[in-house]
Amino acid sequence: MNQNSLLTELIVNLKLPNETKLGVKIPKKTLSDNTELSSNDKSIIKDVLKSIDWAYTLKPETINIPTFEDGVREYLEIAILQVQVKSLNKTKQLCKLLHTNIPYPTLLLVEHEQSLAISVADKRINQADSHKLTIEKQFDSPWLNQPLESVQQSFINDFSLSNCSTVSLYDLYSDFINKFNRLESANFTGVYGSHQQTSDSQQVTETLEQLKSLETELNGLRNKLKTENLMNNKVKLNVQARAIKKQIKQLKEQL
Structure with a gap:
């Protein structure tokens, strides 16, 4: 070694x-x-x-x-x-x-x-x-x-x-x-x-999995926004993206 x-x-x-x-x-x-x-x-x-x-x-x-x-x-x-x-x-x-x-x-x-x-x-x-x-x-x-x-x-x-x-x-x-x-x-x-204590181990693992899932979902919405031409649809996508960003912020505060 x-x-x-x-x-x-x-x-x-x-x-x-x-x-x-x-x-x-x-x-x-x-x-x-x-x-x-x-x-x-x-x-x-x-x-x-x-x-x-x-x-x-x-x-x-x-x-x-x-x-x-x-x-x-x-x-x-x-x-x-x-x-x-x-x-x-x-x-x-x-x-x-x-x-x-x-x-x-x-x-x-x-x-x-x-x-x-x-x-x-x-x-x-x-x-x-x-x-x-x-x-x-x-x-x-x-x-x-x-x-x-x-x-x-x-x-x-x-x-x-x-x-x-x-x-x-x-x-x-x-x-x-x-x-x-x-x-x-x-x-x-x-x-x-x-x-983070031992008792938090499973909860933190679950929080991290949720964060990764939300990040993937947010990236998907961003990609849709790049190609969307209809204003109404863009507004809906932006509302969804803001909601996900809020969830991500809340989950990060738990880490």
Whole structure:
């Protein structure tokens, strides 16, 4: 691992206890031999994945934080994986594949040369098969490169166990997710905020989804206005656009 890399900076910021270090290499063959994988999944492993290491494990024995089970979620252990990829293409698909096939909540640290991307996923117990986990939502950072933008640097700095809950592994992982929400929120506010608490995680995620949907709708109205010739229709479109802008403003104030 390059001592000046973003990955090194992130690992230092995480402040992981020595007991959490695992350092187990996972052969690509272990993944590709899974009979439940589609041919497309196997192609992604072959074409995108370079190497994968189970670098750290967070569980009661290594981090002294309790597990969490409620019939919907199961947080017995958090796996931190270092993933090397061959290119920047299809990395989100690879992350989804890894999140799906690793039976623990997972923090993926993905590297391509000097670039770093981070991925987590909110996973729940599959109600049809309790031995499997289903992804509710995947959270992916953009590719990060030095020098980092101010908001991105705040995101990296925030990635520390000292900034996470110690109530349970679920609460800790929820705080990881919250950091992605803060990064996404900064796209709308321009500021990386650290006021959002674990309990707000789902609400903030929903607010961000609403904002993205409204932004898409607003852009659609703007495109229609460019081509609309009838004044009455233009007035209607402008009224709709103003209403959406008001909704966007109100939602931004919740972040």
